[in-house]
Amino acid sequence: MTGNINDLSRYSQYDTEKLDLIKEVLREFKPIDMVKCYCREISFDEDAILESSMDMDIDDDKVPMESRPGELREIRKSVLKVIPFSEPEKYCPECGREYPKEEVVCPDCLVHLKKISDKVDVCDIKSEPKFIFNGQNSYESFEDLLNKGNLLKINEFDFTIDDYQIILHDIKSQAFLNFNKLVKENEIDFDELDILEKIILFAKSFVKVDYKSSGSQLGYFESDVISIDDRQTDSLQITTLIHELSHFLIQEILIHILCKLLDATRNSLTESLLTFILSYAHFTQLIDEYAAHNVEGRFTIFGFQDYSSFTQIEQSMDGEMTAEEIEITKSIGNTFALSIKEILESLIDRQMREEIKEQFLKDVMERPNYRALEMENCQILNDEGFIKAIWLILNDGCEVAASNIDKLLSIL
């Protein structure tokens, strides 16, 4: 295959989904709506205060529940107030139903009850998610992995969009297996989790998640670990997790493509090689960053995004790339973002996406930044252009890597 970055603009087309999404945001989240939203919060709180003060006036012990069926309101309150005295202490690990201390088994599931206090906290779960690609060749050194024959194979690039779809499917199904394992082994009642806990659990189906409480970065992804600052609001933790997961997934997709081209088994060498490729040049850094920002936007709300890591790279370049070339990196990033979104959406369904947005509107106090929205690039590459872009990333990247083995070794 031949070509360069500027050739790719010929394969560019509108990303109608992103365009629609932005239009929808501009319609829904005008400043006036934000104001209304806060008012709703306040009046809700006042109601809650009013209700709780009404509770105090009811003498619960004297409300015979069965004999006063018409007074649902009081009965409901009475039940609520009785809870502290017979608070369930056990739960069924099968169906999740809760039971008082004296119960032993769940009659429906016929299993022993467990103590609620022993329930696992999703944040504490240690995960070892596995992504496998098996090939005929297992390379044990970078010299072997990047030998002349292999560099030629990468240059010839015998890879189609159907191969790409198979890889996406493969990554999706491996994530599902990892997720199922986590839920079963830790006896998690998924429906009981709040939206942040659900996203943490999903993230742990792809990578290890660590918590940090120092430094100014919200989070970062390094080798197979996402580190996230848990001092942030829930919604910021969610967007950070989705952003960092996107970095992981771009890397994983490219590892699988490389292994397919070389009929190689995925190992720590292929992983380090892709870490190098995604970071050695501004070209790949921009693609990686734009894709991650974009996926974040598709799962949360456009207009609240922070493109700072993209802009930082852009500013550090000092005229190294033309404006058109930078736009092409955005189109490539957008196209990767679509694939990542597809993988994540197989786990994060529509209802959860709504919950994420609700959480966001609860936490966020600033107004959306429409200027940033107007600057969004809404182009994607067609299949032919995308394959060429992947070729450009891998072919150039592997060539440079082959003459920088010492750098690869430092990543390993």
Ligand SMILES: [Zn+2]
């Ligand atoms: Zn049960």
Ligand SMILES: [Zn+2]
């Ligand atoms: Zn990033």
